[in-house]
Amino acid sequence: MxxxxxxxxxxxxxxxxxxxxxxxxxxxxxxPPITVQYPDERVKISSCFRGMPALLTNRETGELNCTACGICARACPLGIITMELGKDGKKRFPTSFSIDMSRCMVCNLCVEACPFEALGMSNRYELAETQHGSLVWDLDRLSRLGREHPASQVGQPARKGGEE
Amino acid sequence: MSSARGSATRDEKLAGSVPAEAMIAGSPSAGERELERELLVNMGPQHPSTHGVLRVIVRLNGENVVECRPDIGYLHRCFEKICEEWNYLQIGALSDRNDYIASLANEFAYYTALERLVGIEVPERADFIRVIMAELQRISSHLVWYGTFALDLGATTPFLWAFREREVLLDLFEAATGARLTYNFFRPGGVRNDLPAGFDREVKKFLEVMEQRIGEYDKILTGNRIFVARTKGVATLTAAEAVAYGASGPTLRGSGVDWDLRRDAPYSVYDRFQFEVCTAPEGDCLARYHVRMNEIRQSIRIVRQALEGLPEGDFRGKTPKAIRPKGEVYMRTESPRGEIGVYLRGEGGPGPYRLKWRSPSFVHLQLLPLVGPRGLKVADLVAFIGSIDIVLGEVDR
The missing domain is CATH 1.20.5 (Single alpha-helices involved in coiled-coils or other helix-helix interfaces)
Structure with a gap:
């Protein structure tokens, strides 16, 4: 029972x-669904998000901040930043600049090392390319990226804190 | 397995104890007859339940495990050797990649060791930020474990739930550090940047949701008869064995040993917070499960206290211009998986002369040959691997 x-x-x-x-x-x-139909829709990313590095331009003069001093290249753990120095009187500027994005690990160390605020992390996160060679970003593309994409907020206040 | 007659293959030698008679051609011996009943199976390296690229060579009699040996090294990338080439700041970014489920725990261990070696003071605020981030990382790491452990045992719902919550956490990490997996957030003497405005509000909101749901999470598995049958009394590890094999973290505490570095060898500001060290005496998969679930609750407590007491001040202390320490230091911290140990030796150069990384997952994996032959079935082996929560990036380094 x-x-x-x-x-x-x-x-x-x-x-x-x-x-x-x-x-x-x-x-x-x-x-409502919480999924996002990715290529058509995108999730909103934080303003602090750091994607790939980009060369920043001076807003007023429209010239690159970079002086091709090479400090970022030394700070890079992987040694994937290369550049060539050009001189015009006292002015120093890069005649070529490249970052090998097939190896970059987006660690932000180059941005922190730069004393001229010439490098910043853009919010671009889609790094796929159709050709192997275009994974190496040159001066043109990097500066265009810096103009088009807002730089990440992260890393900027760090330098002030570190050097006091 | 009759193919073993004549000569044993490399794998069989690796699996061990091929009887000597079996290697000599001739009439079938007792050992050979035994071998005929047994089967050598490769679990992995591309098996989803092995959490990465772990290969386990299992000798089976029917479904019973006779012997099992982990074959590791598929993810080896010379972490310690690379560290001898790089400078101290660059290694921080690389240490993230050891235990990639809980990157900040690695940075915590490495930078605490470096600061002790150089003698850098960490401001109070920086320490609090570190603890907040590390405990949030512990929650997110345990959530991944919760999801994958349940998935290994055939339950899909917990996996989706855990990743839903983890997504919120990753958004928080993204807002604070800029990245979602490998953060590179700590720096010598503090953290790279201050917490963004409104961060504490968002974290509190998450903690409230998490606290509500953790009971539900627990209930869906412990209230499930199949889950309990698959974990209770399976792969039992006694306290003495756990200590002898150097287990740490939840694996050790799941065997009833009351040991937590956050309380017993406090680093950073952990001695200022009230929290319980969770233990469970049984030593089986279910005990390890309970320990981790309770640890999520305790981490929520710690983060709450740290947010309440978060002091004003610098988030990064004064550091020497060039970090070129001399001497050696050994530092251990409590990661979500156990005890991370960092041995660091500097000889005045820009980088360390030697860095040795003790990773808990590597140690825990060595429990496999011990526990495997104790009447475990193949499915129990999967449960055991899930319950010790290994990350292969950390095992192979």
Whole structure:
């Protein structure tokens, strides 16, 4: 008799739990989806997000801040930043500049090392290319990226804190 | 397995204990007859339940594990050797990649060691920020474990739930550090940048949600008879064995040993917070499960206290212009997986002369040959690997 009672309780309990479970499923039918249809829609990324590095331009003069001093190249753990120095009287500027994005690990160390605020992390995170060679970003593309993409807020206050 | 007659293959030698008779051609011996009943199976390296690229060579009798040996090294990338070439700041970015599920725990260990070696003072605010981030990281790491452990045992719902919550955490990390997985957030003497405005509000909101849901998370698994049957009494590890094998973290505490470096060898500002060290005496997979679930609750407590007491001040202290220390230091910290130990030796150069990384996952993996042959089935082996929560990036380094 006790066995039968136990079984009955079991059956009632299981039926109830199935009902509860389906209830949750049913409620979710009327909720908006939390997924994002990626290439068409994008999630909003934080203003602090750091994607790939970019060369920053002086807003007023429209010239690159970079003086091709090479400090970022030394700070880079992987040694993937290369540049060539050009001189025009006293002015120093890079005649070429490249970052090998196939190896970059987006660690932000080059940005922190730069004393001229010439480098910044852009918010670009789609790094795929159709050709192997275009993974190495040259001066043109890096400065265009710096003009088009807002630089990450991260890393900027760090230099002030570190050198006091 | 009759192919073993004549000569044992490399794998069989690796799996060990091929009887000597079996290697000599001739009439089938007792050892060979035994071998015929047994089967050598490679679990991994591309098996989803091995959490990465772990290969386990399992000798089976029917479904029972007779012997199992982990074969590691598929992710080896010379971390310690690279450290001898790089400077101290660059290694911070690389240390993230050891235990990539809990990157900040690695940075915490490395920078604490470096600061002790150089003698850098860390401002109070920086220490609090570090603790907040490290404990949030512990929650996110345990969430990944919770999801994948349940997934290993055939439950899909917890996985989706855990990643839903982790997504919120990753957004928080993104707002504070700029990255979602490998943060490179700590610096000698503090952290790179201050917490963004409104960060504490967002964290508190998350903690409230997490606190509500953790009970539900616990119930869906412990209330499930199949889950309990798959974990209770499976792969039991006694306290003495856990200590002898150098287990640490939740794996040690799941065997009833009351040991937590945050309380017993406090570093940073952990001695200022009230929290319990969670233990469970049974030593089986379910005990390790309970320990980790309770640790999420305790981490929530710590983050709350740290947010309440977050002092004003600098987020980065004064550091010497060039970091070129001489001497050696050993520092250990409590990561979500156990004890990370960093041995650092500097000889006045821009980088260390030697860096040795003790990773908990590597140590825990050595429990596999011990626990495997104790009447475990293949499915129990999966449960055990899930319950010790290994990250192969840390095992191979």
């Amino acid at each position: 006790g066995y039968l009672a136990d079984k009955t309780v079991d059956v009632i309990r299981s039926t109830k739990s199935i009902g509860e479970g389906l209830g949750i499923t049913f409620r979710n039918l009327f909720r």
